[in-house]
Each structure stands twice: as C-alpha cells, then as structure tokens.
Amino acid sequence: VQPASIERLAAAFARLPGIGPRTAQRLTYHVLTRPEDEVRTLAQALIEVKELIGECRICFNLAEGPECVICRDPRRDPALLCVVEGPADVLPIERTHEYRGRYHVLGGALSPVDGIGPQDLHLEELYRRVVAGDPDLPGDPGGTGSRITEVVVATNPTTAGEATALQIGADLGRLAPQVTVTRLASGLPVGADLEHADEVTLGRAFAGRRAL
C-alpha cells in the first residue's frame, strides 16, 4: 500500500547496518518532510565518497588522492608507527590526542578459521616501511632509510587481533631487531566497576598492574 519509490528508499535504508525495517521506514518518512536540497546533499555525499575515496599508497588508510592527510602531514613524528586493523580504528586513536606518529592499516586480522592469512593483510608493506622507511614522505627525505624506532600494535583485543600482534612482534624481532614493538594495554575500561568486569578483562588488568 505504499508508492514504489517509498518502498525502494526504505529497502535501501534497511541495508545499512543497525537499521531495521521500522527504522528504515521512519527515516524514509523523515526524508519526505525535509527540503529537497538537504536530501540532495546526502545523496551527493554518498556518491562523492565512493568516487573520491581510495587507499593511501603509504599506509592504506582512507585517502582522497594518492596519500592520506596523516601521511602528508609533516608535523607527524616519523619515529612512531601505529598498526591498526582497519581505517575505522584511526579516528578513535586520533581523538585521544595521545599519539602523534603515523599509521599502518592492515586491512583485517589473521584468522585461519575465516581463511585470512598473512598474504591477505598489508604485512609485507608494513615490514618494508619499518626496514626501509617512507622515502617520499616529509620527515624521511631522500630515502635515507627508516627512522621508525617504535611500532605500536593497536589491533583489537580479540583472538584474531592478538594473533596478528604476536605475528608482527615475531616478524619484526627478526627483520628489525633494533625497533621496539609495543602493544596497547588491556585492562579495566575507565568508569567500569570490578563487580561487572568479565574475568578475562580482570585477569588482564591484574597481569598488567603498575606501581602507583
């Protein structure tokens, strides 16, 4: 009992993650009440993001053009490299303002059960960066070799993320033993209480305890 164009938009909204059929219907009605130029802005943004965004040739983060804004930024510390699973992991780290180095996006994590092995991730490119540097980037001019002194492995605290971190630690220990490889701390989230912490998190918090 709905016009076909309404059904089509509701179906397209419902394909987005976390949006069920009722929310999709509500969004569709909302769109109908908005001015046409506002709706065109959303439609245009959808098309442009697909046309303009590709992978950074250095770090595989999302980029408009050949390099991402972080790799292009000369104020970034060339001695630090943070390894993440996906582009979505970069923004939360940037929000902390704790980290001023560059990134390397793996494109996933090792998971033999899902058929994801080392060749499916940007691991070779990571090792090449750590060993030989990024000759084209500001802060590493003339290709005088790598200035990276620390690799912070920020894969997720999951089975796949841990396996990936261990693999990177082992490989870099062999290929670039002068480089420090670190892992983000695991423990209780700030604001949580002990009573509701799961035993794995609490176990990690104990294992990683520090002197006050």
Add this chain to the structure above:
Amino acid sequence: VQPASIERLAAAFARLPGIGPRTAQRLTYHVLTRPEDEVRTLAQALIEVKELIGECRICFNLAEGPECVICRDPRRDPALLCVVEGPADVLPIERTHEYRGRYHVLGGALSPVDGIGPQDLHLEELYRRVVAGDPDLPGDPGGTGSRITEVVVATNPTTAGEATALQIGADLGRLAPQVTVTRLASGLPVGADLEHADEVTLGRAFAGRRAL
C-alpha cells in the same frame, strides 16, 4: 584528520533522526566498504522519492501521481473513512489488516500552544468528503453524494490528538449527523502487565472495559 568527503557524508548522516555522530561515522565507513552500485541505489532512491512523491489530492496521503494507491483501489470500502494525523500513521493501521476503508490525512493535530489551529489541518476537506463524497473515486461513481457511514478518528492518544478528535466529533455531529463517528480504543497494550502500566492508560482501560 579525515578526508573532506568523509566528513561531509558523516555530517549528512548525522542530520537524520536518531543517528548521532558515532553512528553517522560507522554508517560512513560501511558505505565505503560497499560496492558502488549499492551506494548509488541508495542515493538514487533518495532523489527519486523527493521527485516522485507528493500528496494525494483526495486524502493527502503520500502519493506518486495525483492519487494514492489506497484511494485508487476499487476494493476499498467507500463507507468507511479513517482519519489520521500523518502519512506515517497509515502503514501501521494497514499492517493490522483490520481496516478496509479509505483514509484522510490531517497533516497534524490541533495544538494552540504550537500555534496549530483548524485552518492548518485538512479539516475542511474532511468535512467536504463526508458531506459530499469523493465523486471521482471508484465506489462513489457519478458524484451521487457521500456513501460514508462511519468516520474512525485515529489521531494519537495525546492531548493534541484527543483535542482534534473532539473537534471532529463536534463538527461532524453538526454537519453530518447521520454519520457515525468513532475513536480507536485506549487501554493496555497487548503483552503489557498492570504493574508497569501508567495511571492514565490504566484509567482508560477501566473506563473502556467490556463484558466478557
């Protein structure tokens, strides 16, 4: 630290109701992982819905073309008319499969504090339909006058919706005293328990009690 086209799409998503900045960011990353034709389908659906959808000239429901699919349907009972506040109220009623008449969409509800008076709603058009009928519609051919015998007022059970229902009841009692005007029952929602019912709903449930 994000490309401009990503920021634009996240901002456009965040203007949708119930979508905060984090969800907007997540949707944006999702779009980046989807095939281009799937994203174009959503963009195209957004533009088409604005281009194709207008108001039904009979009932003010959403319509592609001059009349909505319900007004055009000759199997609809021409004796029944259901009055709702907005187009979004039609679909939940249709889902019940309890109602086989036509609709009249008011475009809101009376609310003096919000400056919404009778002239802001499609009340005159409602009264004209009830008194004179819908001469152009199947089931009411040749303009032989109204066949409507019952008007079901399905405005929301809110202050504004109740005020609108009372107004319609009073006006139609004067203009079309032969027509029965009814109101949807108020009471406990199916599946609810008494313990958690608010007192207004419980009071309505008592007032509207029926013989078993």
